[in-house]
Amino acid sequence: MSYIFFARWFGLVSVLLALGVLFNLGDARRMARHLVKDESGYIMAGVLPIIFGSLSFMHNHSFNQGWELAVSLIGLFMVFAGVYRVLFVNHWKKIMSRHVDKIPPLFSLFGLMLGLLLLYIGFFSTIVYYGGAA
Amino acid sequence: MLHRSFKTASKLLLIASFLFLCGCENNFTGVLNPKGVVAFKERQLLFDCIALMLIVVIPVIIMSFAFAFRYRQSHPVKDYKPNWSHSVLLESIWWGVPCVIILILGILTWKMTHKLDPYRPIDGAGKPMKVQVVALPWKWLFIYPEQNIATVNTLVLPVNKQTEFFLTSDNVPMSAFFVPQIGSQIYTMAGMRTRLHLLPTSEGIYEGLNSQYNGDGFSEMHFKVKVVSQDEMKKWFAKAKRSSKSLSQATYRVVRQPTIADPAALYSGVAPGLFKQIIKSYHAPTHP
Known part of the structure; x- marks a missing residue:
């Protein structure tokens, strides 16, 4: 799985999920409130980022300057976020409960930003990139 | 009925408008x-x-x-808060x-x-070929000091080889040398020398221009940049050396006079130290 593949796939997933939440904010808020009361929801919110983040980071861990670095950092961040959610469930739960109404629009905003960045990396940055001297 | 047809037509027009983008792929310029x-x-x-x-x-x-x-x-929702004004989290x-x-x-x-940085040689591109550029009213003079030849309004460069340009202007206050498809723009100023490094990667003929307004003939101050293979470059140098015209001091005095839309010209032999002399001509003589 190259960083291009990850960027295309995860970019598309992020944008679709973000748009889905954005145009169904009422349902997303109900789901978030339900998630706050459910222990397994917290675990899932930690397990999924660990799986996808570690897969991404195992395949792309370049720290050279460029878009590869961005993809490496996204993978690493997902792993750390997942580990935090799994290890510190109560702390995570407290934060979620405090901001439960703000989470869907914020999820949508960051999902859109992340998705658009990844789509650019996956589909456009390779076209404009020149790998020669200089 | 009319309203519905209008809506359908609008949607079709919107979709059809994307067809205009099909032509963009091969028409990027500059x-x-x-x-x-x-x-x-x-x-x-x-x-x-x-x-x-x-x-x-x-x-x-x-x-x-x-x-x-x-x-x-028409869509009342519970979370409508018209008087809401501040959130530290959202603001941050x-x-x-x-x-x-x-x-x-x-x-x-x-x-x-x-x-x-135009002054910085391109990493890993080897020893550069040198070209001296003089912006004149309203034409470009290119001197190849290593080959002792010169051209007007035509620049020939080898593909995949770095070229180092030394630039100045004469008889015209300020111009800007720019080949958009190959690299950076750089100014040329009377009495001063600027530098630029370029490395073309594809053979072809490209447009070079002056992007700084400098008088009547500004709009005609264009030149052709021919990027050729190393073999063709050698052949061109040999051809240039066979040219009957040479760029002596007397010829240069004629060339520097204002003219518009000059045809390309080729000179074998360049007056020694001409480029330095052009720059020095704008410096006040030093007194002991």
């Missing part, structure tokens, strides 16, 4: 269609910066429509994200600007 290392890097920086800025712009545009749709009059997000993006843009632009 800096958007790079044929040199520097131009490639410049386009990459341009697109990366636009993408980083669009990370904020596109979600804001999408959310403007989404919120207008959600809080429309919508100020914090653009700040981070500006920081990244700054680092990216700073590093790339220094990397693409």
Whole structure:
């Protein structure tokens, strides 16, 4: 799985999920409130980022300057976020409960930003990139 | 009925408008269609910066429509708070994200600007070929000092080989040398010498121009840049050396006179030290 593949796939997933939440904010808020009361929801919110983040980071861990670095950092961040959610469930739960109404629009905003960045990396940055001297 | 037809026609027109984009692929010109290392890097920086800025712009545009749709009059929702005004969390997000993006843009632009400094030789591109450029009213004189030949309004460069330009202007205050498909623009000033490094990567004929207004003939101050293979370059040098005209001091005095839309010319032999002499002619003589 190259960083291009990850960027295309995860970019598309992020944008679709973000748009889905954005145009169904009422349902997303109900789901978030339900998630706050459910222990397994917290675990899932930690397990999924660990799986996808570690897969991404195992395949792309370049720290050279460029878009590869961005993809490496996204993978690493997902792993750390997942580990935090799994290890510190109560702390995570407290934060979620405090901001439960703000989470869907914020999820949508960051999902859109992340998705658009990844789509650019996956589909456009390779076209404009020149790998020669200089 | 009429309203429905109008709506259908509008949708079809909107979809059809995307067909206009089909022609764009092969029609990129100038800096958007790079044929040199520097131009490639410049386009990459341009697109990366636009993408980083669009990370904020596109979600804001999408959310403007989404919120207008959600809080429309015919769709009452419980979370409609017309008097809501402040949230520390949200304020820190919508100020914090653009700040981070500006920081990244700054680092990216700073590093790339220094990397693409026109005075800096292109990394790993070998020893450069030297060309002296004189902006005249309203034509370009190119001197190849290593080959002792000169041209007017035609620049011939080898593909995949770095060229180092030394630039000045004479009889015209200031001009700007620019070959958009190959790389950076650089100014030429009377009495001063500027430098530029370029490395073309594709053979072809490209447009060179003056991008600084400098008088009557400015709009005609264009030149052709021919990028050829190393073998063709050698043949061209041999052909240039067979030219019957030479760029003596007397010929140069004629060439520097203002003319518009001069045809290309080729000179074998250049008056020794002509380029330095042009620059020095603008310096006040030093007195002991």
